[in-house]
Amino acid sequence: MRVLAYADNRSWAAQLASAADALGGDAAVFVPGRELADDAAKLYSEVFFSGLGPFEPVSYSAAFSEAARSFKPDLALLPCTNKGRSIAGLYSSAAGIRSATDVISLSARAGDSSITVRRLVYGGRAEAEFLMSAPAAICVVQGSYPERGPRGGPGQVHEVPAPDPASSVDFKPKRREGAQPEEAEVVVVAGRGIRSKEDLELVKGLARALGGAWSVTRPLAADQAGPTPGWGSPGWS
Amino acid sequence: MKILVAVKPTFDIGQLKFEKDGTPLLDACPVSLGEADRCALEEAMRIKERLGATVAAATVGSSEAHYKAIRDSYAMGADEGYLVKADDPWKLDALSVASAIARVAAATGPYDLVLTGSGAGDTHASVIGPMIAGILGIPLIAGVDRLEVRGPGVVAGTCKLEDGSYTYEARTPAVVTVTSEANAPRIPNLRAILRSKGMQIREMSAEELGVDLRRLEPLSVRKYEIKRKRIIYKAEDQKGAAEASAELLAALRSEGVLS
Numbered sequence: 001m002r003v004l005a006y007a008d009n010r011s012w013a014a015q016l017a018s019a020a021d022a023l024g025g026d027a028a029v030f031v032p033g034r035e036l037a038d039d040a041a042k043l044y045s046e047v048f049f050s051g052l053g054p055f056e057p058v059s060y061s062a063a064f065s066e067a068a069r070s071f072k073p074d075l076a077l078l079p080c081t082n083k084g085r086s087i088a089g090l091y092s093s094a095a096g097i098r099s100a101t102d103v104i105s106l107s108a109r110a111g112d113s114s115i116t117v118r119r120l121v122y123g124g125r126a127e128a129e130f131l132m133s134a135p136a137a138i139c140v141v142q143g144s145y146p147e148r149g150p151r152g153g154p155g156q157v158h159e160v161p162a163p164d165p166a167s168s169v170d171f172k173p174k175r176r177e178g179a180q181p182e183e184a185e186v187v188v189v190a191g192r193g194i195r196s197k198e199d200l201e202l203v204k205g206l207a208r209a210l211g212g213a214w215s216v217t218r219p220l221a222a223d224q225a226g227p228t229p230g231w232g233s234p235g236w237s
Numbered sequence: 238m239k240i241l242v243a244v245k246p247t248f249d250i251g252q253l254k255f256e257k258d259g260t261p262l263l264d265a266c267p268v269s270l271g272e273a274d275r276c277a278l279e280e281a282m283r284i285k286e287r288l289g290a291t292v293a294a295a296t297v298g299s300s301e302a303h304y305k306a307i308r309d310s311y312a313m314g315a316d317e318g319y320l321v322k323a324d325d326p327w328k329l330d331a332l333s334v335a336s337a338i339a340r341v342a343a344a345t346g347p348y349d350l351v352l353t354g355s356g357a358g359d360t361h362a363s364v365i366g367p368m369i370a371g372i373l374g375i376p377l378i379a380g381v382d383r384l385e386v387r388g389p390g391v392v393a394g395t396c397k398l399e400d401g402s403y404t405y406e407a408r409t410p411a412v413v414t415v416t417s418e419a420n421a422p423r424i425p426n427l428r429a430i431l432r433s434k435g436m437q438i439r440e441m442s443a444e445e446l447g448v449d450l451r452r453l454e455p456l457s458v459r460k461y462e463i464k465r466k467r468i469i470y471k472a473e474d475q476k477g478a479a480e481a482s483a484e485l486l487a488a489l490r491s492e493g494v495l496s
Contacts, residue, residue, distance in 0.1 A: 093335060166407060
């Protein structure tokens with residue numbers, strides 16, 4: 001099975017390389033910049049990159065589609081993040097293929113182009129198993145697959161022309177206050193026992209004392225109580 | 238200005254219960270118009286009140302909850318309501334739903350804006366808006382917390398994404414998906430609710446729209462549980478702690494938690 005991944009950082013490139021390994025066959029990745037392309041070449045046999053500016057879904061999806069036209073994948077694997085979901089929706093509608101989000105495991109069936117997909121449904125309270133036929137676009141939940149180490153020999157790197165964005169973009173990077181959950185060695189996590197946003201100060205204080213980061217579980221994430229939009233929900237927890 | 242709002246009824250997952258074998262009891266779970274879809278409708282109403290607009294609501298599915306979703310949209314102030322008939326709508330695949338909404342837009346438009354919730358509270362796939370934009374070939378602003386019409390034919394939306402805040406400005410027509418953080422949706426008064434019951438819902442068939450409504454049948458659906466292993470690595474002294482830590486790290490690696 002030929003897999004084309006989309007990754008906008010090293011961690012996702014390594015996680016989706018593991019997911020592609022689980023399916024077997026050739027794997028390539030599309031990344032939105034030259035610097036990441038050189039890193040990704042340690043993980044994939046082929047790397048496509050475009051010199052894209054700040055995230056704009058239509059142009060990112062168009063560049064990814066261009067890479068797909070060249071690589072001809074059976075399956076597109078994307079991060080189950082806000083950006084990944086947008087690209088998956090645009091790409092699958094352009095290609096006329098099915099998509100699945102919140103996927104926690106994938107396995108290819110021997111002898112045909114079917115993939116067994118397990119995904120979270122009903123806000124993460126249930127899991128459903130589907131049989132999907134390739135081609136398809138799949139958004140994988142963060143942490144479902146471990147980060148894979150480098151493979152032998154660097155992969156081939158191809159540049160894809162950057163399409164014009166469909167909208168103008170004004171980007172303000174997130175101001176980083178203290179340690180971030182995705183990087184910290186210690187994460188203090190608040191759950192439903194926390195009754196008010198004021199009580200979160202206790203959690204933040206403990207995280208500071210331990211030199212770590214703080215975050216929240218899904219019910220609190222749904223109330224946007226977490227430090228980062230998305231943390232605690234599928235794709236981030 | 239003409240605005241189409243794609244809406245869908247969603248299960249109230251907070252009240253979802255399961256059989257002992259883990260099967261979800263969907264028939265006993267309340268269903269209502271999704272929160273983010275309500276926020277999308279509210280944005281449409283605010284534009285209508287400020288600048289003047291005709292607002293249409295559209296949904297795909299023939300369940301009573303789908304008819305109620307359109308009546309609720311009328312109660313919030315929508316002027317037109319379209320329902321694409323489909324049995325067993327909960328199993329429709331996302332691309333079919335997006336294709337049907339895009340065909341409704343083409344058949345009843347042209348629209349300046351197509352709005353929808355950024356994700357349904359139950360499935361939360363968040364791909365319907367992007368797919369509609371892809372099918373119609375128009376700009377997409379996804380996950381908007383703040384929406385603004387900046388002038389004739391220009392719309393702007395601010396979104397909080399993983400790495401920061403993005404403000405997009407696009408020419409209309411455009412698709413905008415709205416989060417439940419964007420506003421506090423209005424609660425219709427009794428008069429509006431009563432009026433909504435008498436308003437006509439225009440039913441459309443998949444054949445009439447020329448769309449193939451495909452289903453994605455799950456092999457199984459079960460309660461999702463992360464089972465605790467309840468393994469304790471004990472250590473009496475510093476040497477024991479080092480050994481226990483090594484065992485813990487080996488166990489985490491073998492489970493794939495660490496690489």
